[in-house]
Amino acid sequence: xxxxxFGFSEFxxxxxxxxxxxxxxxxxxxxxGVVGFLxxxxxxxxxxxxxxxxxxxxxxxxxIPVLMIxxxxxxxxxxxxxxxxxxxxxxxxxxxxxxGYLAEIWRGCIQSVPKPQWEASESLAMTRAQQYRxxxxxxxxxxxxxxxxxxxxxxxxxxxxxxxxxxxxLARAGQLINNATFQPFRVFIAVAMLYFVVCYPLSQLSRWxxxxxxxxxHH
Amino acid sequence: xxxxxxxxxxxxxxxxILAGIWMTIKLSVASIILGCAAGIxxxxxxxxxxxxxxxxxxxxxxxxxxxxxxVQLFIVYFGLPGMxxxxxxVTAALIGMTIxxxxxxxxIIRAGIESIHKSQIEAGEALGFTKLxxxxxxxxxxxxxxxxxxxxxxxVLMMLASSVCSAISTNELxxxxxxxxxxxxxxxxxxxxxxxxxxxxxxxxxxxxALAGLWLFGRRVARRTATALPEVTA
Numbered sequence: 001x002x003x004x005x006f007g008f009s010e011f012x013x014x015x016x017x018x019x020x021x022x023x024x025x026x027x028x029x030x031x032x033g034v035v036g037f038l039x040x041x042x043x044x045x046x047x048x049x050x051x052x053x054x055x056x057x058x059x060x061x062x063x064i065p066v067l068m069i070x071x072x073x074x075x076x077x078x079x080x081x082x083x084x085x086x087x088x089x090x091x092x093x094x095x096x097x098x099x100g101y102l103a104e105i106w107r108g109c110i111q112s113v114p115k116p117q118w119e120a121s122e123s124l125a126m127t128r129a130q131q132y133r134x135x136x137x138x139x140x141x142x143x144x145x146x147x148x149x150x151x152x153x154x155x156x157x158x159x160x161x162x163x164x165x166x167x168x169x170l171a172r173a174g175q176l177i178n179n180a181t182f183q184p185f186r187v188f189i190a191v192a193m194l195y196f197v198v199c200y201p202l203s204q205l206s207r208w209x210x211x212x213x214x215x216x217x218h219h
Numbered sequence: 220x221x222x223x224x225x226x227x228x229x230x231x232x233x234x235x236i237l238a239g240i241w242m243t244i245k246l247s248v249a250s251i252i253l254g255c256a257a258g259i260x261x262x263x264x265x266x267x268x269x270x271x272x273x274x275x276x277x278x279x280x281x282x283x284x285x286x287x288x289x290v291q292l293f294i295v296y297f298g299l300p301g302m303x304x305x306x307x308x309v310t311a312a313l314i315g316m317t318i319x320x321x322x323x324x325x326x327i328i329r330a331g332i333e334s335i336h337k338s339q340i341e342a343g344e345a346l347g348f349t350k351l352x353x354x355x356x357x358x359x360x361x362x363x364x365x366x367x368x369x370x371x372x373x374x375v376l377m378m379l380a381s382s383v384c385s386a387i388s389t390n391e392l393x394x395x396x397x398x399x400x401x402x403x404x405x406x407x408x409x410x411x412x413x414x415x416x417x418x419x420x421x422x423x424x425x426x427x428x429a430l431a432g433l434w435l436f437g438r439r440v441a442r443r444t445a446t447a448l449p450e451v452t453a
Contacts, residue, residue, distance in 0.1 A: 060418060063375075063379075063417070063418045063421040063422060064379065064414050064417050064418050064421070065379040065380065065382035065383075065393065065414075065417055066379075066380075067382040067383055067385070067393055068382065068393070068410060068413065068414040068417060071396075071406070071410045072407070072410050072411065072414060075406035075407045075410060076407055079222055079406075079407050153284075153285065157285075157286070157287040157288070158287070160287035160288075160289040160290060161287075161289060161383060163289070163386075164383075164385075164386050171287060171289055171290055171293075174290070174293065175293070178293075178297065183301075184293070184294075184297035184298045184300075184301060185294070185297075185298035185301045185302065188290055188293045188294045188297065188298055189294065189298070191290050191293075192282075192286040192287075192290045192291070192294065195285065195286045195287055195290060196282065196285045196286055199284075199285035199286070200281065200285045203281070203284070203285055
């Protein structure tokens with residue numbers, strides 16, 4: 001039996017799979033961003049029941065493994081009669097996962113806008129929507145940048161879990177190549193390096209944003 | 220939807236579920252103890268004078284924190300045998316979890332150590348503390364007290380992430396779920412039940428860690444631990 005070795009074409013396959021990791025990350029962050037934003041608003045709402053519902057959602061999502069969200073949406077969707085491709089199940093579950101964490105991050109950012117800002121905008125007869133639109137959210141956005149980018153790193157890494165339901169992203173591609181070449185050490189080090197190449201710059205960007213934010217707020 | 224839920228089927232498999240829970244707890248507790256101990260040592264090395272030690276610790280922390288846990292498990296489980304170390308799935312899971320958690324703990328405890336003011340150490344010296352006493356009472360314990368809630372969040376995240384170990388055939392809770400699913404075809408029911416068990420485990424672990432915080436550091440730290448949600452460190 002002739003085994004393939006881990007060469008250029010295999011590395012090319014990993015690179016094309018990396019593209020799917022990036023696509024899935026973008027789906028998770030945009031979908032999770034929209035849902036998470038709404039939940040963050042609910043979490044900081046004046047309505048008590050909305051706050052409690054949002055807090056419960058966040059607690060549940062942050063208290064269960066990403067793998068379980070994945071299995072539940074994968075089997076849940078097929079149970080509802082929808083035979084969906086793994087990309088949809090993966091995208092849906094990563095969206096749910098990201099929404100639970102982004103909601104909590106952004107709640108913290110909204111609440112860290114100083115109280116006088118709320119009072120000042122209220123005294124200008126702004127409606128609550130106007131307060132959010134013109135006063136609170138622009139400030140919260142700036143505060144949220146470092147931790148949001150930091151969370152993006154977690155999302156990139158956690159997309160690897162979707163390989164377990166057979167979605168071919170970077171980690172799954174690594175497994176497939178390993179099955180063909182049986183050079184696990186070389187293959188998975190290459191996979192890890194590719195993840196690192198994506199995640200490390202994001203981590204550094206997050207740190208740089210953090211430093212810049214602190215430098216500004218001390219003036 | 221014409222589906223009838225049948226949760227009753229799951230009751231037959233309670234032994235598998237209990238064995239899975241027990242394995243998840245054992246792996247989590249062992250990796251928390253080992254990973255936290257390694258984190259304290261590495262963060263201490265890191266906070267000493269600049270040099271090769273600091274560079275190595277920084278490299279380790281960055282490499283682990285910027286690669287997925289699943290890939291780390293693959294390297295330990297599939298990669299190590301090629302280098303002559305054959306490890307069982309459980310050992311591989313424990314090694315992977317410890318390596319992963321050690322890097323996060325190092326980063327969190329390092330932040331705690333850096334927040335200790337220099338004047339504290341000088342005050343310790345003025346009181347005639349030995350180097351070891353200063354290290355223990357002035358640096359490490361207050362540093363850990365400060366970051367204890369963040370550290371506990373990381374422990375909970377690790378417990379949840381241990382579900383990924385099922386991918387290398389470690390027989391913990393998620394693997395039990397997959398086994399029962401393959402036997403009974405009641406996928407949705409079994410995953411609902413196991414998800415709820417994970418939720419209960421996460422809340423219990425947080426409660427236990429808060430109690431440990433009460434015993435170690437007092438009421439204020441314990442309260443922050445109980446209410447803290449997993450923090451996302453950059």
